[in-house]
Amino acid sequence: MAVLTEKNLIQIRRDLHAMPELALNEFRTAAYLEKVITGFNQQYLTIKHVPDLPTALLVRVAGSAPQRTLGYRTDIDALPVSEKTGLPFASKNPGVMHACGHDIHMTVALGVLSYFSEHQPTDNLIFFFQPAEESQNGGKLAYELGVFEGEWRPDEFYGLHDNPDLPAGAIGCRLGTLFAGTTEVNIDLEGKGGHAAYPQDANDMVVAAAHLISQVQTIISRSIDPIEGGVITLGKLEAGTIRNVIAGHAHIEGTIRGLTQVMIEKIDQRLQEVGDGIAKSFNADVTVTLNQGGYLPVENDPELTQPFIDYMENASDVNYIETKPAMTGEDFGYLLSKIPGTMFWLGVEDDSQLHSATLNPNEAAIMAGINAITGFMTDRMAR
Ligand SMILES: CC(=O)N[C@@H](CCC[C@H](N)C(=O)O)C(=O)O
DSSP states (O other): OOSOOHHHHHHHHHHHHHSOOOTTOOHHHHHHHHHHHHTSOOTTEEEEEOTTSTTOEEEEEOOSSOSOEEEEEEEOOOBSOOOOOOOTTOOSSTTOBOTTOHHHHHHHHHHHHHHHHHSOOSSEEEEEEEOOSSSSOHHHHHHHTTTTOGGGOOSEEEEEEEETTSOTTOEEEOSEEEEOEEEEEEEEEEOBOEETTOGGGSBOHHHHHHHHHHHHHHIIIIISOTTTOOEEEEEEEEEOSSTTEEOSEEEEEEEEEESSHHHHHHHHHHHHHHHHHHHHHHTOEEEEEEEOTTOOOEEEOHHHHHHHHHHHHHOTTOOEEEOOOBSOOOTHHHHHHHSOEEEEEEEOOOSSOTTOTTOOOOTHHHHHHHHHHHHHHHHHHTO
């Protein structure tokens, strides 16, 4: 097959959109990606599987006169969101949706790979199709499995995230921190259930959870420097079974975000303290489980990011926009803590936000993204 056309790419994106899979379960997605890739010119390509991370896929493109190896990473997982776009190619997997645009990410990566499979690069290229970005930190898992050893280790790593707030096809970036680090939070409150009519004989975990949730809101407003900021979102609460039974258990899930590691650790510590305080005042067992995994702040390396920005600012066909740091998280932060590189935004212009059931990225971003990235990589390899 020759380089993928815009028509091929749109079809690929729609196929991928219709078959979203959750973190570490992306088996059909990985098989689809591999099928597309095996249709490319194989002369310069080597495909690598990772037995202990079976939905990961790596492809190496051998350079003609390599001085270095450039890495390009895309994430491939979806979210537990029930799609409400009404699109003809909407998710066929009930309750699961590419609500974060990873279908666009994968399509752009395939487009760039397709280009370099026909136009041999001078440097080596590694494409990493990464499972489990939304949870389970697939990037960290891969790194710890030694996936990037030997000739599979990039010297510099690049990756994008789509952004509905930017015009379709625009490239957004900045020096330094692009995305927050995050900590996943689980809180279990254990008391004593009982009859709704006899609260004196029970220990109500709905009331304890309500107090905990309210107190947690004071961490950002009262303990954190407002100039630095931070976020705690408790997105899930489960407690009780019926109106006239006092709940003896409550379970809360959430996420903490901060732009520095110090900030994340401070918020983590305050959350633990609030949990301990609620345990004492409600005579409950409160277990706060915090897991940062690989979601470190995404730090763009200044030496590599400045040439990236220079290219994007000066390329006649790129709409470059300098962006502010965002409180979204990304486990590419972990990979960038090991291998220097740059993460950037690709504008997909939509009224719906990331993680929304109505997200409908503008597909014009696909070709614009591919052109910007192949252009940048070609320029980078010439230096
Ligand atoms: C870009 C994006 O939306 N990323 C996710 C990453 C999830 C981080 C982690 N699992 C957590 O929830 O703490 C995000 O929610 O920002």
